[in-house]
Amino acid sequence: MPVLRRRPRSLTADVVQALSDRVRDGRLASGSKLPTEADLMAEFGVSRTVVREAMSKLQAAGVVETRHGVGTFVVGNEEGSVFRIREDQRSTLQDVIAVLELRIGVECESAALAAMRRTPENLQALRSALDAFSAAVDAGRDAVGADFQLHLEIARATQNPHFEKLMSTLGGTMIPRARLQSSEPVSAERQGYLRRVNTEHES
Incomplete structure (x- = not known):
């Protein structure tokens, strides 16, 4: 593939598109492991930051x-889900409120079940997601991927596979700021907000 030579925001979108295309046409099958960060950097001719932001977008989209400690894997074909909240269904304030109502309903119940059923392995995965969130914020990134991973791990801790499936299907729609994410460093004010979010997660 030709080396990409455009501004960071466009580079991230290009990497996301290229990898999404591979998932869609089967070159990256469900369950397969993605190349390492170093391999993707070399293939696309981009920085580590661009690769990480692309991974965050794909993760937030449920792709x-x-x-932890193993790698990044394909969840499934991004067009293969039965239920999906489309972009045009999140365009108005009423749409956003509707998504947030769904999120609150799902997350409150999944958190309650996870508190009762979580295993030591679940706790370790949750700790890793929280640490990844904190590291992303400290590095000046918006932590969308780590945020989504945390909510996905909570769903897994319910020991009910339907919660995990629903969360994976909803993907980045559960993290409203995913629509605003870019490769640009977040502002100091934004970092403060994200640190407060992570403190709430910790509690």
Whole structure:
């Protein structure tokens, strides 16, 4: 593939598109492991930051998932889900409120079940997601991927596969700021907000 030579925001979108195309046409099958960060950097001729932002977008969209200490894997074809909240269904304030109502309903119940059923392995995965969130904020990124991973791990901790499936299907729609994410460093004010979000997660 030709080396990409455009501004960071466009580079991230190009990497996301290229990898999404591979998932869609089967070159990256469900369950397969993605190349390492170093391999993707070399293939696309981009920085580590661009690769990480692309992974965050794919993760938030429910296309891939990161398994701590193992790697990043394809969840499934991004067009294969039965239920999906489309972009045009999130365009108005009423649409956003509707999505947030769904999120609150799902997350409150999944958090309650996870608190009762979580295993030591679940706790370790949750700790890793929280640490990844904190590291992303400290590095000046918007932590969308880590945020989504945390909510996905909570769903897994319910021991009810339907919660995990629903969360994976909803993807980035559960993290409203995913629509605003870019490769640009977040502002100091934004960092403060994200640190407060992570503190709430910790509690």
